[in-house]
Amino acid sequence: MMIGVVIGITALTMVVAAALGAQERIIERVKQFGYDTLMVHAGGEVERGGAATGEVTTLKIDDAEAIMLEVNSVVEVAPFNRRGRSDVVYRDKSASASLFGITPGWTAVWNWHVSAGDFITGREMEQMDRVCVIGTTVQRELFGDADPIGEVIRVGNVPFEIIGVMESRGVSAGGGDMDNRVFIPLSTFMRRVANVDHIYGIRVLLGSVRNVDAAALEISALLRERHNLSPGVPDDFTVRTPDDVQAMVEGMLGTFNLLLILVAGISLLTGGIVVANIMLISVNERRREIGLRKAVGARKKDITTQFLMEAAAVTITGGLIGIVLGAAGALLLETVTETPATISWISVAVGVVFSALVGILAGLQPAKRAALLQPVDSLRS
Amino acid sequence: MKKILIEAKNISKVYGMGADTRVVALDDVSLEISEGEFIALMGASGSGKSTLMNILGCLDKPGSGTLLLDGTDVSLMTDDELAMVRNKKIGFVFQSFHLLGRTSALENVELPLLYSDRTHITDLARKALEAVGLSDRVHHLPGELSGGQQQRVAIARALVNDPEIIFADEPTGNLDSRSGLEIMTLIQQLSEQGRTIVIVTHEPDIARYAGRIIQITDGKITSDEINTDRIIASGNITTGGSINTGSNYMAGGNIPAGGSINTGTNTIIGGSITSGSNITTGTSDTGKTAPVSPALSETSSALF
Ligand SMILES: Nc1ncnc2c1ncn2[C@@H]1O[C@H](COP(=O)(O)OP(=O)(O)O)[C@@H](O)[C@H]1O
Ligand SMILES: [Mg+2]
Numbered sequence A: 001m002m003i004g005v006v007i008g009i010t011a012l013t014m015v016v017a018a019a020l021g022a023q024e025r026i027i028e029r030v031k032q033f034g035y036d037t038l039m040v041h042a043g044g045e046v047e048r049g050g051a052a053t054g055e056v057t058t059l060k061i062d063d064a065e066a067i068m069l070e071v072n073s074v075v076e077v078a079p080f081n082r083r084g085r086s087d088v089v090y091r092d093k094s095a096s097a098s099l100f101g102i103t104p105g106w107t108a109v110w111n112w113h114v115s116a117g118d119f120i121t122g123r124e125m126e127q128m129d130r131v132c133v134i135g136t137t138v139q140r141e142l143f144g145d146a147d148p149i150g151e152v153i154r155v156g157n158v159p160f161e162i163i164g165v166m167e168s169r170g171v172s173a174g175g176g177d178m179d180n181r182v183f184i185p186l187s188t189f190m191r192r193v194a195n196v197d198h199i200y201g202i203r204v205l206l207g208s209v210r211n212v213d214a215a216a217l218e219i220s221a222l223l224r225e226r227h228n229l230s231p232g233v234p235d236d237f238t239v240r241t242p243d244d245v246q247a248m249v250e251g252m253l254g255t256f257n258l259l260l261i262l263v264a265g266i267s268l269l270t271g272g273i274v275v276a277n278i279m280l281i282s283v284n285e286r287r288r289e290i291g292l293r294k295a296v297g298a299r300k301k302d303i304t305t306q307f308l309m310e311a312a313a314v315t316i317t318g319g320l321i322g323i324v325l326g327a328a329g330a331l332l333l334e335t336v337t338e339t340p341a342t343i344s345w346i347s348v349a350v351g352v353v354f355s356a357l358v359g360i361l362a363g364l365q366p367a368k369r370a371a372l373l374q375p376v377d378s379l380r381s
Numbered sequence B: 001m002k003k004i005l006i007e008a009k010n011i012s013k014v015y016g017m018g019a020d021t022r023v024v025a026l027d028d029v030s031l032e033i034s035e036g037e038f039i040a041l042m043g044a045s046g047s048g049k050s051t052l053m054n055i056l057g058c059l060d061k062p063g064s065g066t067l068l069l070d071g072t073d074v075s076l077m078t079d080d081e082l083a084m085v086r087n088k089k090i091g092f093v094f095q096s097f098h099l100l101g102r103t104s105a106l107e108n109v110e111l112p113l114l115y116s117d118r119t120h121i122t123d124l125a126r127k128a129l130e131a132v133g134l135s136d137r138v139h140h141l142p143g144e145l146s147g148g149q150q151q152r153v154a155i156a157r158a159l160v161n162d163p164e165i166i167f168a169d170e171p172t173g174n175l176d177s178r179s180g181l182e183i184m185t186l187i188q189q190l191s192e193q194g195r196t197i198v199i200v201t202h203e204p205d206i207a208r209y210a211g212r213i214i215q216i217t218d219g220k221i222t223s224d225e226i227n228t229d230r231i232i233a234s235g236n237i238t239t240g241g242s243i244n245t246g247s248n249y250m251a252g253g254n255i256p257a258g259g260s261i262n263t264g265t266n267t268i269i270g271g272s273i274t275s276g277s278n279i280t281t282g283t284s285d286t287g288k289t290a291p292v293s294p295a296l297s298e299t300s301s302a303l304f
Helices: A002-033 A045-049 A061-070 A106-110 A122-126 A136-143 A186-193 A209-226 A242-285 A287-295 A300-337 A345-372 A375-380 B049-056 B079-089 B105-114 B121-131 B147-159 B177-192 B240-252 B294-303
Strands: A037-042 A074-090 A093-102 A114-117 A131-134 A152-155 A158-166 A181-185 A201-206 A237-240 B004-015 B023-034 B038-042 B064-069 B090-093 B165-169 B196-201 B212-217 B220-226
Touching (some): A002 A242, A061 A074, A061 A209, A074 A106, A074 A186, A181 A186, A209 A237, A242 A300, A242 A345, A300 A345, A300 B079, B023 B049, B023 B220, B038 B049, B049 B165, B177 B196
Antiparallel strands (some): A037 A237
């Protein structure tokens, strides 16, 4: 009986720890997004949702310049385009990374800097130089411990000289590895790699958190005017404020939590059924004991109480052991797989309360059955 | 006059409802048990001894008939009320001991006290173990004790709540003859101290320790008489008390007293022999002296 609960609560604790760890990482990312920034994406809400329609080409680099010049509260813009899963080759090694075409404003807007070498400059942007800055994942996969700066890598057969390495940023709000990226000048990306004239999005840094909503409206109006959208025509772009992003992530986490509760609920229910069954077996095994106790004066409620207390004691003990094992397992998992784990007091408390509850609920029926046994019948067996 | 402890009137018990599975375990049984009596319920296997004992001990309910315990009708009581009655007034000793294997002798003896409102339960349990000669085994688990010692723990458990009556169902049935003798000595001692005792047995040799022997055949009482051929298990016990059971029995008034008063022979095993006489009422076979079984004599001489 104990083993079942131990396994159940161990699993539960591990799952909860891993889930909470993931949540915390995501919330961290959302915070990193910055509350004084906006994101402008190409395509309206509908178009962005409909991925099958192909690339949205409505947003241009001129739009970014216009936002920078015409919206007062804007401090810096970072227009960018990107391509997922590009083959990156260095000598005989290859890796798959996201390719980002960016501008020098990127570091200020994202508050994200190089840890070695230099970031892409305006001059390199103008000259459409084939230079790049790589993330730490790419660095590790292609160069190991060697210094990558000055080396040449090929991205889709175009050679790029590495001029810098970005600070590690970990997992993005969307779950991607932000360190598995290669950054090149946006101009180079548009002309030499992708051959397009549109961009994917513009991240906008504002002077103050207070300007966010007003700036969002101003930018929308500006882009509608620039894109010649008559009233009634929906936006061909999307402006996201940090609140929007937070709401989106919270929605995601809500689903996630629901799933977690479901999984935990099912595992506890199964655990409960197992405990109840084993309790019933134990009631049968202990018929003689029950009969004896009744023969010497135990009343129905004495027997019921005894069985319930035993069930609760065993499941709580099992629960506590499970919490310790689960916490150890989660920490082990964290070091081995780099999945973040967070062991919270809440999850410990929930584990204990649930295991007690499982014990009492599962023990109720067997305990009642035990109490109803007639002493003569149970002593005979 | 000793008071009447148990009065059973027209008790019947039928098992099984179908025509071919129907077993009449008890058929219209009436009897009285007075304070201080030492009774043996005798009969062949399946004759209904245990059924009767269980009903008298409030462990089972009669199918029909009434049962008065201390003048109170227990046949109308709920399960929980019966549990209280068993806890306060009745002690049980079983053939297979029924000790809880994972708890010590002391904890086993404490068990009835847990369901009572008594305090100082450990002291009481220790005293009970002392009374059965096991004060040096209180912390032993049942598995670490011999059969005879286990049964003594069970007797201590039956005694611990100071019950009015002790029921023992084949208490020596799982024991070798030497341990059996030990247990019968102990039970007889309790009887000497005035405790009311009912034992169930199919062995005449065991029944002969009792002061009154009730014979059961096919669920009916076929004889009920004073034991004129009583064995006194230990010479250290004076026979005076056991003779009194005879008069108790008469005081019970269940069977009309009268007829010839025969002087029976008490067989005393071991120690100094003290003579005494039993008063019997004559319904059948009075004064017949059964020979002491050779096995018992051998083992008893080995023991004492
Ligand atoms: N629970 C029961 N169900 C059916 N028959 C029973 C039950 N208990 C006892 N009996 C029957 O009742 C009769 C008397 O049983 P019992 O009192 O145990 O006999 P004894 O103790 O004299 O050997 C037997 O025929 C036995 O098979
Ligand atoms: Mg029997």
